[in-house]
Amino acid sequence: MNIFSRFTGHGMTVFALVGESGTGKSFRAKLIAQENGIEAIIDDGLLIQNDKIIAGRTAKHEKTYMGAVRIALFDDKQHRDQVAKALQTNKIKKLLIIGTSEKMAQKITSRLQIPLPSKIIKIEDIATREELEKAIRSRQIEGKHVIPVPAIEVKKSYSQIFYDSMKEIAGKSSANFKILNLFGKKKQSTLEKSIVTPEFSKKGRIEISEAALSQMAMHCVSEFSKDIRIKKLSIKTNSRGYKLIITVDVPFGRQLTGEIHRLQQYVIENIEKYTGILIEEVSIIIDKITVNK
Numbered sequence: 001m002n003i004f005s006r007f008t009g010h011g012m013t014v015f016a017l018v019g020e021s022g023t024g025k026s027f028r029a030k031l032i033a034q035e036n037g038i039e040a041i042i043d044d045g046l047l048i049q050n051d052k053i054i055a056g057r058t059a060k061h062e063k064t065y066m067g068a069v070r071i072a073l074f075d076d077k078q079h080r081d082q083v084a085k086a087l088q089t090n091k092i093k094k095l096l097i098i099g100t101s102e103k104m105a106q107k108i109t110s111r112l113q114i115p116l117p118s119k120i121i122k123i124e125d126i127a128t129r130e131e132l133e134k135a136i137r138s139r140q141i142e143g144k145h146v147i148p149v150p151a152i153e154v155k156k157s158y159s160q161i162f163y164d165s166m167k168e169i170a171g172k173s174s175a176n177f178k179i180l181n182l183f184g185k186k187k188q189s190t191l192e193k194s195i196v197t198p199e200f201s202k203k204g205r206i207e208i209s210e211a212a213l214s215q216m217a218m219h220c221v222s223e224f225s226k227d228i229r230i231k232k233l234s235i236k237t238n239s240r241g242y243k244l245i246i247t248v249d250v251p252f253g254r255q256l257t258g259e260i261h262r263l264q265q266y267v268i269e270n271i272e273k274y275t276g277i278l279i280e281e282v283s284i285i286i287d288k289i290t291v292n293k
Helices: 025-035 067-074 077-089 100-112 129-142 151-158 174-183 198-204 210-224 261-275
Strands: 013-018 040-042 048-050 052-058 096-099 121-124 145-147 162-168 190-195 228-238 241-251 279-290
Touching: 013 025, 013 100, 025 040, 025 096, 025 145, 025 190, 040 228, 048 077, 052 077, 052 151, 067 241, 077 100, 145 151, 151 190, 210 241, 210 261, 228 279, 261 279
Parallel strands: 013 096, 013 121, 040 096, 241 279
Antiparallel strands: 040 048, 048 052, 145 190, 162 190, 228 241
């Protein structure tokens, strides 16, 4: 049994800041944490407390986009055990998780065996449309990312990707004003963050084609049960992940209660395991109950 399997984050309150990639979540994380009395932040594989990286490793140091996703989701056992141990050792009571979706935040809490988020903060609720569009343009054109710790922390372990540092006075921008109002506080302070250019950003993003994803999904269904036949498979995608809609025929006499749910989980877990991409949802539609003649 894993030595951290009994750690359930007793007494911990978990918050989640969610929004599409490149919308400025890491940029605003420190202010949200400060104004809501949150002690620690999980951002792209790092556990941050008191402006220091206390555990984990950053997805922004990975050479490929797929590798970065695996780090952000704590796919590696040694990585998640290290962070789980640090959460326990440092007795973290309030934690902010940054993710592209609620599902990603929930997956992180599940893997670290801590409580589900009790409060979801959406980036569009604390930033204006203009600020979101500016952040997205900066990400797409310049490939710049933010790590919410001072430059000295990033240079210490990740000097290869360090680009610049920035200081911000909390409470001066319109985004800060919305956050301060959201939590009902008006205290001003100076926050330092680091700007980095990830390796995978320099070399381009690696994605999986819908054809390859379809092949993987069909293989998973066939591996799960030779008796279930796929009639149709469609894929929807957005910046948060992929949604699969699978229409199948199943033989008469199969116990459907529970089995379809297990099939959904089997498809999700195997595709995420081997590709690192996030599967938001797998919908299975039973088109026909077949009878063998």
